[in-house]
Amino acid sequence: MNFLKIEDEINFSQTLYKLKREIENFLHNEGYMNIEPSIFEGYDEFTDVNFRIDKKSTVKVFDNSGEILILSPDITTGIINKFMTRWELGLILKIFYYGKTYMFSNGIKEKRQMGVELIGEKNENTDESVLNTALKIINKYTDDYLIEIGNSKFLKGLIEACLFNKVDYDNVLNLIYVKNKQALKEYLEKLPYREPISTLLNILDLEGNFDEINRSLNGLYMNDLMKEGLRELYNIDEFFKNVTNKITYDLSMVSELSYYDGIIFRGYINGINKEIIKGGRYDSFTEQFRFNVPAIGFSIELDELMKYLYKGVI
Amino acid sequence: MALTVAIPKGRLGDQAIKMFKSLNIGEIIDEKSRKLIFEDTEKNIKFMLLKNSDVITYVENGIVDIGISGKDMIMEEEADIFELYKMNIGKCKMSVAGIKGRKIFQEDAILKVATKFPNIAKKYFETKGQKIKVIKLNGSIELAPILGLCDVIVDLVETGNTLKANGLEIFDDMYSINAMIISNKVSYKFKRKEIKELIELIRREDEKYDKDN
Known part of the structure; x- marks a missing residue:
């Protein structure tokens, strides 16, 4: 058996370097400016703004005054923390970064990420233009990919209208997350009937082609927030349907991060078991800082992309 | 693109194989042979016979697309998978x-x-x-x-x-506890149509078991 040699390691590193450079050049040409994210974040500052982050899995370090810091588990939160406290109204930031994130998962897990954030701009095709950037990146490296798009407003509007208590809310969301249709039905049937539940019972069928989803929604309960979410997806579908057939929709998409507020999207490459691209709109995330600044972004999982691209020393 | 299906060895797997065979799927599977991989080239499905506690691991890591596993294992492993269909076997x-x-x-x-x-x-x-x-x-x-x-x-x-x-x-x-059809999350995105079709076929066969038991 041959184990990893120095030569292999250098070769891997070269391929990664080229990949990074290529994406950086592309983003630079698209008008994004580079920033360097910080590795350290204040533990309290971070968990205050991003309350969904799993505190136990953060990697903690102490500075010499006993202050608790963490190695950044999510670069977007760090960037928002850094810029929002001194935001100037009217500013538009188009930025990209390369950085690493850290989490405990059988030891410390380090992930290489690149990412894009567009903060302060929202017109009728901002979502489309950011999505298009993500699409172009993944399209550079493969034809065998998919971008799946959801909208957190739809599920949020629906779940809020169901008026669940905390326990039911968590259980229902979890059943949606694992797509367990029968258990969801059994669970909802035990709860007092409310009109929105009619849509919730069908939520797991609201996936695939946008027109089909729209047809399935016929006659089902919808409120304003849900309609707003659906309209945003409709606009995206109108924009992309004649451009690419790589986009599918999933209205039941649940995000691990709490801050998404609007479209959420993920990019997959066939045969790679993790998301390659993760992103979405997070306007409400900035609201915590007294400013109402629209923001959207995505990250690229470089380690996963490398698994697909790197074929070893030839 | 063939669909890969993990079946647990043992009684649950035997019941599942019976179900597949009555749908004219996987007739090539020979439980008595020592082979662990069987390919139904006509239906374009590849079956793998695994230890029941390993089915989830193979599915979660994307080595197979879907699998049949007991709800007990799913609860114990807390794996990141989709739980697509609850079967009437393995109760x-x-x-x-x-x-x-x-x-x-x-x-x-x-x-x-x-x-x-x-x-x-x-x-x-x-x-x-x-x-x-x-x-x-x-x-x-x-x-x-x-x-x-x-x-x-x-x-x-x-x-x-x-x-x-x-x-x-x-x-x-x-x-x-029931047997469930579980799916890898990424496979589900790329093979949604094939997976749903297969589950729909199994569902019809599986509902007969509800009456039998």
Whole structure:
């Protein structure tokens, strides 16, 4: 058996370097400016703004005054923390970064990420233009990919209208997350009937082609927030349907991060078991800082992309 | 692109294979042979026979697209997978059992629980507010309370005959367990149509089992 040699390691590193450079050049040409994210974040500052982050899995370090810091588990939160406290109204930031994130998962897990954030701009095709950037990146490296798009407003509007208590809310969301249709039905049937539940019972069928989803929604309960979410997806579908057939929709998409507020999207490459691209709109995330600044972004999982691209020393 | 399906070896797998075969799928599968991979080239499905506790691992890591696994394993492993369909086979209960007539535990603050399912046991007793010490065993769980290793056991119960034969009884039924069709999350995105079609076929066959049992 041959184990990893120095030569292999250098070769891997070269391929990664080229990949990074290529994406950086592309983003630079698209008008994004580079920033360097910080590795350290204040533990309290971070968990205050991003309350969904799993505190136990953060990697903690102490500075010499006993202050608790963490190695950044999510670069977007760090960037928002850094810029929002001194935001100037009217500013538009188009930025990209390369950085690493850290989490405990059988030891410390380090992930290489690149990412894009567009903060302060929202017109009728901002979502489309950011999505298009993500699409172009993944399209550079493969034809065998998919971008799946959801909208957190739809599920949020629906779940809020169901008026669940905390326990039911968590259980229902979890059943949606694992797509367990029968258990969801059994669970909802035990709860007092409310009109929105009619849509919730069908939520797991609201996936695939946008027109089909729209047809399935016929006659089902919808409120304003849900309609707003659906309209945003409709606009995206109108924009992309004649451009690419790589986009599918999933209205039941649940995000691990709490801050998404609007479209959420993920990019997959066939045969790679993790998301390659993760992103979405997070306007409400900035609201915590007294400013109402629209923001959207995505990250690229470089380690996963490398698994697909790197074929070893030839 | 062939769909890959993991089937657990043993009784559950045998029932599943029977179901597939009555749908004219996977007729090539020979449970008696030592081969572990069978390819139905006509239906474009590849079957793999795995140890039941390994099915989830293969599915979660994307080595196979879908698999058949007991809900007990799914709860225990807490794997990141989709639980697409609950089947009418592999039905049983997850229960707390102990020595007949010794149901009341008041002296000891910490209950000793022997089980093959430490995560399920921990979660269940946590919701009950009962502190426990988990003792992980791999088989013959029924012996543990008799020999004094633990106070109670958490295990799968089908008929309850094994418990009875060893002087044990069920104290609490925790969860009902079924076989489930699970799917890898990324495979589901790329092969949604094939996966849904196959599940729809199985569902029709599976519903007959509901009447049989």
